[in-house]
Amino acid sequence: MTTGTNLQTNPQNLSTLRGTSIFASLTAGEDNEWLSRCHTRSLCAGESLVDYEDLSKDVFVVQSGEIRAVLRFTVGKEAILGTFRRGDLLGELSAIDDMARSASLMAVSDAVVTVIPYVVFHDILRNRPEVCLALMQLLSRRIRVMNERISELSFLDTKHRLYNTLLRLSRLRGDGGRERIISPPLVHAELAEHIGSSRETVSREMSKLIREQLIERTSRAIVLKNPVELSRRISRALEG
Amino acid sequence: MTTGTNLQTNPQNLSTLRGTSIFASLTAGEDNEWLSRCHTRSLCAGESLVDYEDLSKDVFVVQSGEIRAVLRFTVGKEAILGTFRRGDLLGELSAIDDMARSASLMAVSDAVVTVIPYVVFHDILRNRPEVCLALMQLLSRRIRVMNERISELSFLDTKHRLYNTLLRLSRLRGDGGRERIISPPLVHAELAEHIGSSRETVSREMSKLIREQLIERTSRAIVLKNPVELSRRISRALEG
Structure with missing residues (x-):
């Protein structure tokens, strides 16, 4: 495409x-x-x-x-x-x-x-x-893509589905680093629709990710500061 | 097909x-x-x-x-x-x-x-x-088919996913009636794989369905006695 x-x-x-x-x-x-x-x-x-x-x-x-x-x-x-x-x-x-x-x-x-x-x-x-x-x-x-989405929905809990969706919707920031961005940023209600969950659950998990400095939210983008760590957590959840 | x-x-x-x-x-x-x-x-x-x-x-x-x-x-x-x-x-x-x-x-x-x-x-x-x-x-x-599966996984809880999967895997019994059958019958562990849940949960919900006389289990098949009621419950869950 x-x-x-x-x-x-x-x-x-x-x-x-x-x-x-x-x-x-x-x-x-x-x-x-x-x-x-x-x-x-x-x-x-x-x-x-x-x-x-x-x-x-x-x-x-x-x-x-x-x-x-x-x-x-x-x-x-x-x-x-x-x-x-x-x-x-x-x-x-x-x-x-x-x-x-x-x-x-x-x-x-x-x-x-x-x-x-x-x-x-x-x-x-x-x-x-x-x-x-x-x-x-x-x-x-x-x-x-739908196969992946089905396995995501079948095997991952809400938290890991959110990580997966953040990775899926993001692109490399393009400054040579490893950070990825989602721009324009999605609101929590939209993220909830992507993962089949509620806005409240997404808000809670997003706050945790911000506290852990794994993501950052600006007015123009959601920045994934450490996408590798998000991938690692998903792999662990799938293998666990 | x-x-x-x-x-x-x-x-x-x-x-x-x-x-x-x-x-x-x-x-x-x-x-x-x-x-x-x-x-x-x-x-x-x-x-x-x-x-x-x-x-x-x-x-x-x-x-x-x-x-x-x-x-x-x-x-x-x-x-x-x-x-x-x-x-x-x-x-x-x-x-x-x-x-x-x-x-x-x-x-x-x-x-x-x-x-x-x-x-x-x-x-x-x-x-x-x-x-x-x-x-x-x-x-x-x-x-x-995958679209339907994604919406099923996104919107339905385990119980309704099970109803949906039973309907999806069944065929008309072919005796002119409305009963549907799954034959050979799937074991609970397999049903759990279809809906992304545990065998225990599936067993519990299947027992309820048998008590409600909505399904019957024989050695050769799972019989859906009232598929219309299962559909109705799914519709209600989706609209609720």
């Missing part, structure tokens, strides 16, 4: 399909032709792109902003399945298997997406075996 | 790839040609077909017996990801994305599998777009 950082240095990618990894093999001509049959859609923060069990089957590529895939039962009972950013493909399951939407997709910030209509998506798949293989690889990667 | 029951009435399918749903579009000639480049492997109950993080990349089709995909950390800490029977495809992730095995595959009973070597699998994919699409649909289905 292409990262926001890579694409920000290539602003011309904004109006191509090729900026998305699974379409990287398209020629410029194909890209233009298929893109002319797509359209863009702008969303405000909080707006829904698709609802769980919708019958729509279009596929989306994020141009800007953040879109989140969420399983929601009632207010406060949500599981965040993933957050998608510039260049990421989403909504492909219903286009592939013709079933209803498996999750809601919601704009976390103001966002713009390219809408690839179902028929266009299938035209591309029929004509470009390379795109099929890249799409299968994307689905495989999703399955692997 | 084809079911064991369907295939048992077509014993001639034993030696074809077309008996597996994703290969259903192959012609007899293609089937013969590609099958001649495959081989079979026999496994004893308990024998491992692939180990977690192995680098092998072959794909398998179950001919007979049962193969289980398991995430294992230490003895007693296992999550069962799925059980595969006659006609089911497995091991495809590593063939698609060239990464190490995401789970262990182990024979639950004596079993025979068709081994489709990596290069043969890719020859088929390159030449048959219908197989690519069917494979994508299979991966989509797996992702949907």
